[in-house]
Amino acid sequence: MKKTILLLLALISFYTTYSQNSYVFFGSYTPDKNAEGIYVYQLDTIKGKLTKITSINNISNPSYLSLSNDGKFLYACTESRTPNAGSVSSFKFDPQNKSLTFLNSQKTNGENPAYLSIDHTGKWLVDANYTGSSISVFPIAEDGKIDPIVQYIPFTEGSINPERQKSSHVHSVFFSPDNNYIISPDLGADKIRIFPFDSYKKEPLDTSNSSFVKSIPGSGPRHFAFHPNKKWSYSIEEIAGAISAYSFEKGQLNLIDRIKIQSKKETKDFGSAEILISPDGKFxxxxxxxxxxxxxxxxxxxxGSLKNVSTQSSLGNHPRNFAIDPSGKFLIVANMNSQSIIVFKRNQQTGLLKKVSKLKLKNISCVKIKTM
Structure with missing residues (x-):
């Protein structure tokens, strides 16, 4: 009887593991339209190995990606690092046919789109343009296509770093857990901008009631992460190499803690990039x-404060972006300059990482994981 119960438990565990498929999407800086620009792999949730499903070319510099809530549609910043250009593009992903199909593109009206987010209703796409510093807002049609821009909000002011902050550089955009606000770190102005958001309005961003929180001058806030408890949030400061922790309530950010990242030596431009929290909220x-x-x-x-656990090598050069799978079991990092993708297994008790597989891909700038 005991053996039968153990066998049933093993079968249930096996079925749970394989009843859903985990897909990994890679975006890249690929100016050659004849080359592959977006890749889709399947993640083996037991061994951590990646198997190629499909890829797509004929798209310029799809540098950052975002996925619809159901995983059926993929959105990309395109024409990044292209002078006098910038666009967002949509694709349909079909896991049954193992296909990724281009749908359409729209101009952002800003140069060098660097980040995009989809609101919780799936009806709105918001883009951050880094070089032509601005935020662009697009409706999303039912068929996944991007409708023309409805809001364009430019910024100009800079900060104290003459090399990096001569003007504003909006680096990212995030929806608050309640979908009522957009949070946008501005690396060039040392500000975290906050906009009320209403998904039912034709122009959902309320620019007349926007606000901001100042970061330390010269710090360069880049990306942002909300804690699963919805009460705390964290900003990574690219230039200073520091993390600021905030409480978040009704569109207000209040500083809890600020911690400098341990470094090999002092530098004027630290180069911090991505910031993410494990699904269980512990790390x-x-x-x-x-x-x-x-x-x-x-x-x-x-x-909500932070305590240093460890610093581990990314096992490559220039870890621009990484992602944690929804189960919290794996962390996948893209080392762009060494053209290496490393899959780490997370110890969910200690937070530490152990390499389980490696993949060679060129110029990867973004990693997204979706379980379907």
């Missing part, structure tokens, strides 16, 4: 480029 991860090429790991304390 925070940051990737650092430049002389570091590592991932900093922190435990999140009961008051």
């Amino acid at each position: 925070l991860y940051v990737s650092n480029r430049g002389i570091e090429n590592n991932i900093s790991i922190y435990s999140i304390e009961k008051d």
Whole structure:
């Protein structure tokens, strides 16, 4: 009887593991339209190996990606790092036919789109343009296509770093957990911008009631992450190499803690890139480029502050982006300059990382994981 129960439990575990498929989407800086620009792989959720499903070409510099809630549609920043250009593009993903199909593109009206997010209703796409510093807002049609831009919000002011902050550089955009606000770190102005958001309006961003939180001058806020408890949030400061922790309530950010990332030596431009929190809310991860090429790991304390756990090599050069799978079991990092993708298995008790597989891909700038 005992053996039968154990066998049933093993079968249930096996079925749970394989009843859903985990797909990994890679975006890249690929100016040659004849070359592959977006790749789709399947993640083996037992061994952590990646198997190629499909790819797509004829698209210029699809540098950052975002997926619809159901995983049926993929959206990309395109024509990034292309002078006097910038667009967002949509694709349909069909896991049954193992296909990724281009749908359409729209101009962003801003140069060098660097980040995009989809609101919780799936009806709106918001883009951050880094070089032509601005936020662009697009409706999403039912068929997944991007409708023409309805809001364009430019910024100009810079900050104290003469090399990096001569003008505003909006680096990313995030929806608050309640979908009522957009949070947008501005690396050039040392500000985290906050806009009320109403998904039912034709122009959903309320620019007349926007606000901001100032970061330390010269810090360069880049990306942002909300804690699963919806009360805390964290900003990675690219230039200074620091993390600021905030409480978040009704569109207000209040500083809880600020911690400097441990470094090999002092530098004027640290190169921190991505910041993510494990699904269980226990650990925070940051990737650092430049002389570091590592991932900093922190435990999140009961008051939302951070405690350093470890710093581990990214096992490559220039870890621009990484992703954690929804189960929290794997962390996948893209080392852009060494053309290496590393799959780490996470120890969910300690937060530490162990390499389980490696993949060679050129110029990868973005990693997204979707379980379907």
